[in-house]
Amino acid sequence: MKKTAILVNTARGPVIDGPALYRALKEVVIAGAGLDVFPVEPPPAGEPLLELDNIVVSPHMGAVSEDAMMRMATAAARGVIAVLQGQRPEHIGNPEIYQE
Numbered sequence: 245m246k247k248t249a250i251l252v253n254t255a256r257g258p259v260i261d262g263p264a265l266y267r268a269l270k271e272v273v274i275a276g277a278g279l280d281v282f283p284v285e286p287p288p289a290g291e292p293l294l295e296l297d298n299i300v301v302s303p304h305m306g307a308v309s310e311d312a313m314m315r316m317a318t319a320a321a322r323g324v325i326a327v328l329q330g331q332r333p334e335h336i337g338n339p340e341i342y343q344e
Contacts (some may be wrong), residue, residue, distance in 0.1 A: 245272065245273070246274075247272065247273065247274065247275060247276075248275050249274040249275060250274070250275050250276045250277065251268075251274060251276075251277045251278070252277070252278040252279075253278075253279050253280065253281055254278075254279075254280040254281065254306075255275075255281065256281055256283065257281040257283040257284070258283050259284045260283075261278075262282070262293065263314065265293065266278060266292050266293055266296070269270050269293070269296050269298050269299060270296065272298070275298065275301045276298040276299060276300070277293075277298070277300070278299070278301075278302075279293070279299065279300075279301050280299045280303075280304050280306070281304050282304075285304055287337070288304075298321055300313050310338060319334075320334075322334065323335060
């Protein structure tokens with residue numbers, strides 16, 4: 245990465261090697277980072293990344309809004325109704341249980 249690069253992760257904490265990111269930021273191999281996620285949530289006390297000046301962090305709360313909660317509740321209710329009606333629900337965490 246270029247020295248001017250800013251790494252942003254809002255996906256999943258484990259997609260980034262935390263110690264490697266810390267070294268890259270500490271040694272200014274890259275300019276900075278923005279994180280919404282950590283390998284362990286919440287980050288433990290003493291997390292070294294939080295002590296750096298070239299990082300911005302935000303709480304991982306993308307689904308904590310009235311709109312998101314309503315959509316999740318509606319999707320869950322529709323899934324339950326589909327199962328009770330003998331239908332396949334739209335969102336399935338383990339689709340292998342259904343025989344095509």
